[in-house]
Amino acid sequence: xxxxxxxxxxxxxxxxxxxxxxxxxxxxxxxxxxxxxxxxxxxxxxxxxxxxxxxxxxxxxxxxxxxxxxxxxxxxxxxxxxxxxxxxxxxxxxxxxxxxxxxxxxxxxxxxxxxxxxxxxxxxxxxxxxxxxxx
Numbered sequence: 001x002x003x004x005x006x007x008x009x010x011x012x013x014x015x016x017x018x019x020x021x022x023x024x025x026x027x028x029x030x031x032x033x034x035x036x037x038x039x040x041x042x043x044x045x046x047x048x049x050x051x052x053x054x055x056x057x058x059x060x061x062x063x064x065x066x067x068x069x070x071x072x073x074x075x076x077x078x079x080x081x082x083x084x085x086x087x088x089x090x091x092x093x094x095x096x097x098x099x100x101x102x103x104x105x106x107x108x109x110x111x112x113x114x115x116x117x118x119x120x121x122x123x124x125x126x127x128x129x130x131x132x133x134x135x
Contacts, residue, residue, distance in 0.1 A: 003112060005120045007101040007127030014135040016068040016091040019099065022135070023071045023087050024062065032133045037125060047076050052122060060085065080115075082106045085123075087130065101127040 012019055022028045026043035033041075039051040049059045059076035063084075072086040083105035091097045101123050107116070 001107060001109070001112070003105050003107050003116065003119075005103045005105070005123045007123050009098050009100050010127045010131035012089075012097045012099055012131050012133075012135075013095055014097060015095060016089045016097050018135045019089050019097055019130070020068045020071070022133070023089075023130070024065045024067075026060070026062070032129055034125065034129050049077065052118070056080070081108075081111050083119075087126075099127060099130050101130070 022032050025045045026048040027045055029048070030041055030043060037052065039053075040057070041050045042048065047059065047061045049057065051057050058079060060073045061076035062071060063074045064070070064072035064086075068089065068091070070086055070088050072084065074084050075082050083103055085101070085103045087099055087101050089097055089099045103119060103123050105119060
């Protein structure tokens with residue numbers, strides 16, 4: 001059963017080119033993430049693996065890049081469920097952009113009960129981290 005988790009739209013005080021540069025390469029992306037929330041970070045430009053408290057190990061792979069617009073990720077490696085995650089970005093005016101994080105996860109009812117709230121927290125945490133990062 002596919003379930004959608006969405007963050008609120010967040011304001012980022014920078015242009016989309018800078019934001020896109022961080023989010024479209026996992027070697028830059030790790031600097032955006034709160035280090036106290038993620039453990040065991042490993043990455044290449046296109047893939048990463050990490051552990052999230054309450055959810056276990058996760059892997060991501062970039063599957064689509066639309067310059068200065070969206071970066072799409074999917075589950076990579078052994079995960080308990082399949083999901084797609086994407087970050088949409090739009091520049092409203094110079095040095096004022098908006099971002100939104102969305103996740104669609106293929107969850108059976110048991111897994112949804114166990115990790116659903118953690119997935120929403122992860123999406124919200126990611127959006128907040130992207131918006132607060134000092135680019």
